[in-house]
Every structure is written in C-alpha cells, then in structure tokens.
Amino acid sequence: MTSNERVVVIGTGLAGVTLARRLGGLGTPVTLVGEEEHRPYNRVLLAEVLAGRYSPELIALPAPAAPTVLTRGRVTGIDRAARTVVCADGTGIGYDRLVLATGSNPVLPPLRGLFTEDHALPEGVHAFRTMDDCLGLAKAVRPGARAVVIGGGLLGVSAARALAVRGAQVVLAQQSERLMERQLDPAASRLVRRHLTDLGVEVHTECRVRDVRCVAGAVRSVEMADGYALDADPVVLACGVHPRVGLAQAAGLEVRKGIVVDDELRTSDPRIHAVGDCVQHAGTVYGLAAPALEQAEALAALLAGDADARYTGTRSLTRLTLTGPDSPFDLAAFGETEALPGDDVVQLTDATRGTYRKVVVRGDRLIGGVLVGELGTVGALARAWEGAEPLPSDGGPLLHLLTNDGGS
Ligand SMILES: Cc1cc2nc3c(=O)[nH]c(=O)nc-3n(C[C@H](O)[C@H](O)[C@H](O)COP(=O)(O)OP(=O)(O)OC[C@H]3O[C@@H](n4cnc5c(N)ncnc54)[C@H](O)[C@@H]3O)c2cc1C
DSSP: OOTTOOEEEEOOSHHHHHHHHHHHHTTOOEEEEEOOSSOOBOGGGHHHHHTTSSOGGGGBOOOOOTTOEEEEOOEEEEETTTTEEEETTSOEEEOSEEEEOOOEEEOOOOOBTOSOTTSOOOBTEEESSSHHHHHHHHHHOOTTOEEEEEOOSHHHHHHHHHHHHTTOEEEEEOSSSSTTTTTOOHHHHHHHHHHHHHTTOEEESSOOEEEEEEETTEEEEEEETTSOEEEOBSEEEOSOEEEOOHHHHHTTOOBSSSEEEOTTOBOSSTTEEEOGGGEEETTBOOOSHHHHHHHHHHHHHHHTTOTTOOOOOOOOEEEEEEEOSSSEEEEEEEEOOSOOTTOEEEEEEETTTTEEEEEEEETTEEEEEEEESOOTTHHHHHHHHHHTOOOOTTSHHHHHHHHOOTTO
16 A cells, blocks of 8 residues: 555444554554444443443543544445545545445344334334443433343343343343353353342343334333233343445445455455454454454554555454442353363363353364353463464363463
8 A cells, every 4th residue: 555545444443443543653544434423432341331330431442643534424335436435414535445344233133013113113122232322221221120131142141231230120031042152151151140140130041022012102011922021111132233234235345244355354346445343254254342453453554564464363252241239250251162072171160159160172272161250261271272282182281271370
C-alpha cells in the first residue's frame, strides 16, 4: 500500500477500532465509520454494565488518535467500480482500501409473536448485543421483575447472571440439555448451573420457548413447547449471533457463513479486506474477541507495509468471569473438552470449593481443557495447547501443568 492511499474502515467495534488505532499510530490516516451513537466500547464487558458494576464510560475503547477520523453513520452500499462507500444520509466516502469490520447480528429465533406488525420486536423483548440493548434492558429491569432469558450459551448465562445481580427474578430457558454446551463438558456445565441457581436463577434445560405473548404491543408472557406459560417482562434473546454480511453480499463479494478472507485478510476483491466477527477464515467463523483482535493486528501490519504479515488462525480460549454478590466465579475452556474413545483425560474435582479442572490428551498432544473456579494454571495450559508441542511421555509434567500455577 502506498502512503497516500485512502483507508476506510466500516465498523467501530473491537476489530475496527484496533485496526484504526494501530494504523493511526504508524501515521496512516483512516476514516472509521460506525453507526452506533455511543463512543466505541468493549462489547465483551456489556454484561458488567447490565449488572450495574461498570458505567458505560468505563468500558469505552481508547479513542483512535489523529489522523484517524471517526464518522458516525450507517454505510448502506459499496460501489466497487467507483471505489466509494455510500452512507444512509447519501454521502459518499472514497477509498483505495476498504476494510469491513461489521461484526455480528443477534440471531432472532423463530418464535410466534416475536415481531410486531411493523417488523419490530415487541416492547419488553430485547436482544443483547449493543450498548443500546444493554441500557434499554437495564431501564426495564426493576428489582423483582420477572425476566426470562432465552438461550443458555455464553451470552445467555452472562445476561441471566447480570439480571439476577440487579435483583430480577430470572428464568433461563435453554433448549439443549445443558448450559454453554459449545464450550463446556457436562461436569463444568453443572457447576455453572449451580452457580446461577445459587444466585436465584431458575434454570430450565431441554426447554423450548414457542411463543411470545403480548398485550397492546408489550410482552406479558412466553409459552413453552409443552404449553406451560411463564410471566415475562422483560424477555432477553440470547440465541447466538451470525456474521453481518449484508453489505459484502450486496457488493458481490464471496460470502459463505461469513465474508471469505485469505491469510492476508483479503476478500474476493483485493482492494477490500475484512476482520472480526463478520469474517470466515479457513472455514472458521469465530465470533470471539481474541481472533478479532489478532486479525486487526495482522491487517494493520500488512497495510503498514510488512509484506510477510499473515493471519493463520486463532486457537481461541473462552474465558468468562461471573461476578456475583459474593465471590467471582471464573471459568475457562479451550479446544475439545470432551474425550473421544482412546483419548486420555486428567481430571481434578473439589466439590466443596466448587472447582473442577480437566485436560484431554490425544496421542502426545494436549487437545483441550476446562477449568472452573480455579484458573491459576490457565496460562500454562493455554500455552501448551497453543504451542501444540508433543507432551513428555510420562504424564508427570501434565499433572504439574494442571496443579501448579507456573507463575501465570
Ligand atoms: C454481551 C456479550 C458478551 C461477550 N462476551 C465475550 C467473551 O466473554 N469472550 C469473547 O471472546 N467474546 C465475547 N463476546 C463477543 C465479542 O464481543 C465479539 O467477538 C467482538 O466484539 C467482535 O468484534 P467486531 O469488531 O468484529 O464486531 P462488533 O463488536 O460487533 O462491531 C461491529 C460494529 O460495526 C458496526 N456496523 C456494522 N455494520 C455497519 C454499517 N453498515 N455501517 C456502520 N457501522 C456498522 C456495528 O454497529 C458495530 O458497532 C461477547 C459479545 C457480547 C454481545
């Protein structure tokens, strides 16, 4: 890239802002366009705002310095021939390099009654993705309010915990048989469930919500597949996310589950790159913060002239801290947390302290692990997993990794 090329980044989430800050630091001017009204913020910490522990200002991202220009607005189209992005107010912004960092949209489940006649969500039904969602929910939750959270993944568990801390009576409805099933094995899931139950959350697994019932456009209850109805106000939708690919699709870029990029974070148009949740790299859509940051760093290096910089994938660790009124409850999971036949498993459980540690070994490699309540060893384990080095054959060092914090 030559130094006077115009770089435009769409999206002011973790990926877009990190990229703009890195490039700005290297003296490359960037026009950063974002539709959200708020100052760019760290989405990962929204549950802490909902719980009332952090103010919105506290989770603001460091602002990109001059020469970066931050423009508020929604991009509605990309004219690839004219190399211009078009905003909702009709303005056009020319680019030589365009970066899509458009993130994800919440999945809205196919529930009867979920949309009003004008295709909006009824009053009292909230997604949990943006600062506006979070502030809207915080306003709607009074102590004693009867909140129903639909979805028991990382997002639903965080939302349920935050609402309970705010004093709401919370019911968490999870369609599958356990909580956070994508990250956790059954034993770790049980500990998360116990933690939520101790906070007063009523957890229902294998429970499918079928219907949202409204009166005068406002939610009153939800109905389960078995016909059982639960009073509900508010309702939180935490049913996952999907990459936000509409702009890329309309511009004719290659899109599968996400916007397809190569190791140089290039889309099917070499002048357009993409980073973060909206991306599909080597078949994977991550939807997590660490890959978004790594992609942004790699692309900043590439655009700043480091021809050897590449993004080759992230071995991503999921980490969650559930802060209750008493002590925090930490968990971390990486790789495959459930063993296949022939794998070796080392597991340590302390029922009294509510801690659980487990690693899975295939052949001579550490392929996954889960830690609940006791995270002292997470750094050493994650390094052994990320390095994918063969483990010594006597197993001793593995037990050491599991029990000794190794200074991390
Ligand atoms: C409540 C919550 C908790 C989470 N917890 C964790 C966690 O514990 N660990 C973890 O790894 N990840 C977590 N995540 C996921 C993490 O937040 C995302 O992976 C990360 O934010 C991705 O960053 P991004 O910049 O790609 O996308 P986003 O943060 O979604 O940012 C995209 C931005 O682009 C804007 N945009 C999109 N289209 C346009 C357009 N056409 N014009 C203008 N602007 C546009 C959007 O409004 C948005 O501001 C959590 C997410 C949520 C919602």
